[in-house]
Amino acid sequence: MLNTLDRLLPSDFPPIKRDRVTTLQVNLGYRCNQQCLHCHVAASPNRTENMSAQTLDLVIDTLRRVRFETLDLTGGAPELNPGFRRLVEQARRLGLQIIDRCNLTILDEPGHEDLAGFLATNQVEIVASLPCYLEQNVDRQRGKGVFERSIRALQRLNALGYGEPGGSLTLSLVYNPQDASLPPPQAGLEADYRRMLADGYGIRFTRLLALANLPIQRFGSSLLSHGRFDDYMQLLKQSHSDANLAAVMCRSLISVDWQGYLYDCDFNQMLGLGMQTRRAARPHLRDLPHMRFEGRAITIGDHCYGCTAGQGSSCGGALRDTA
Secondary structure (H helix, E strand, O other), rough: OOOOOOHHOOOOOOOOEEEOOOEEEEEOOOOOOOOHHHHHHOOOOOOOOOOOHHHHHHHHHHHHOOOEEEEEEEEEOOHHHHHHHHHHHHHHOOOOEEEEEOOOOOHOOOOOHHHHHHEEEEEOOOEEEEOOOOHHHHHHHHHHHHHHHHHHHHHHHEEEEOOOOOOOOOEEEOOOOOOOOOOOOHHHHHHHHHHHHHHHHOOOOOOOEEEOOOOOOOHHHHHOOOOHHHHHHHHHHEEEEEEEHOOHHHHHHHEOOOEEEEEEOOHHHHOOOOOOOOOOOOOOOHHHHHOOOOEEOOOOOOHHHHHHHHHOOOOEOOOOOOO
């Protein structure tokens, strides 16, 4: 896999600083039951990086000591970490909003048949990858049979109450482009998803999140190998909007890797771009309760244009509503 880091630094991306931190996003490991072409983590069944029980205990201790509003669990497939359920239960007792970034097919993997019920019982918000409502597009990006398995998982979640209008169980779907282009306007695309999934499969969901592909890891390597990296970066830069800078996720989120080290966002984590801090050369969860974040400069690179291009893109979907 080709590394894109030297193509992203130095950067002319506008300097940005942190606001109040509300979300701790924890990557529980890079192992996944899928191997998707666009994955910015380069996750796969062959990855061995996995958060240890000791580091997971440190996450729980940090949540007790530092006032966060949201615990955002990601991977790989975060559910493959043996401590996933313990972490969810502890965070639930602390009254946090919990997000599980779920690939859907994990719900019918052997040993995880009761996972959907566990998530519902603990009121976990599910953010589920479904990069298209057409079977051939999903299977091309994520592997043969993934669309069918994803539909079955969504139907199971609906049966548990996920995606019910006005209900308490939130089910968000995630779209990302199939190629080197920006997502279309989120609102119109969401209407298409609702119509196609309801008519074809009786599926309901809470909202759609449209995310841009960032030029790192597998997607960035693919761009380089096909000679399209510079064109894609030019698209991102030409589509940059200063209006998106106020809403980018790194202003209010701390990213934690499987070893407990801290980053400004998940994308920086994958590039090994650490936080700017005077307290520790490589800040760790152990340092977090003693750190002040508001007003601190965020580590940037040209990949950041992927979050501010067009309607904007973040872990929460588009940053601005566009027609």
